[in-house]
Amino acid sequence: MTILATIYRLVPRPITRLVLWALNAKFNVGAVGIFRSADGRILVLKHVYRHAHPWALPGGYLQHGETAEAGIVRELREETGLVAEIERVFCVDDVDAWQREIVFLGRVNANQPLLLNHEIAQAGFFAADQLPADMLPRHAGLVARCAAQILAEH
Numbered sequence: 206m207t208i209l210a211t212i213y214r215l216v217p218r219p220i221t222r223l224v225l226w227a228l229n230a231k232f233n234v235g236a237v238g239i240f241r242s243a244d245g246r247i248l249v250l251k252h253v254y255r256h257a258h259p260w261a262l263p264g265g266y267l268q269h270g271e272t273a274e275a276g277i278v279r280e281l282r283e284e285t286g287l288v289a290e291i292e293r294v295f296c297v298d299d300v301d302a303w304q305r306e307i308v309f310l311g312r313v314n315a316n317q318p319l320l321l322n323h324e325i326a327q328a329g330f331f332a333a334d335q336l337p338a339d340m341l342p343r344h345a346g347l348v349a350r351c352a353a354q355i356l357a358e359h
Contacts, residue, residue, distance in 0.1 A: 235306045236277035237264035237298070237344070239351050240289050242315035246330035247348055249337060250284060253326050260340040262347065264306065273307040281313075285328055286320025289313040295351055300343065308347055 213221060239262060240248040251259045263284055267276040274291055281287055295310040319328050331337065333352035336345050 232303045232305060233266055234273070235264055235266045235300075235304065236273045236280060237262050237306045237308045237347070238277045238281055238289065238291075238311055239295060239308065239348060240281065240287075240311045240313040242313060242330050244315075246315070246332055247336070248285075248287075248313055248315075249329055249331050249340065249344075250325050251327035251337075253324055255341070258339055258341040259326070260337040262341075262344045274309065277307075277309050277311075284322055284325050287313050287317050295347070295354075298343070298347065310351060 216224075238248075242248070248263060249260050250263055252261055253259075255261065263281045264277060265280040265284075267273060268279075271279070273294075278289065278291065281289055289311045290313070291309050291311045293310055295308045298306040298308055300306055315330050321328060333348050336348060
């Protein structure tokens, strides 16, 4: 065993975790949901605080200690009042050097009442090829990839 490994093993775990945290890169992790209704339409939200591209998929940053799946379920409930069934992770999207998004595929009953919070101006279900023109391009691309993959699977 090397001297460094010996020292590492002798240092109390909380200190090694702090050192590792300090030495490693940091970035935000968010969860995004591609939620489909029974007829295949996608839930898209018009966000109050986004100006150039206000329409986007439901989602947000994870809270400390929260799993990605719990995070997207929480964000959907907070933003819309809706409850969804998570099917699977669709992909991990590297937004930039400081942000990653775990993208989930799920289903939502479109007959549930919408209870929009202060962050959301509007919500709607759209066909994958008829998304709002001012949708966040990155999210529109995710929907297109998802639609293509679902068609390829069937």
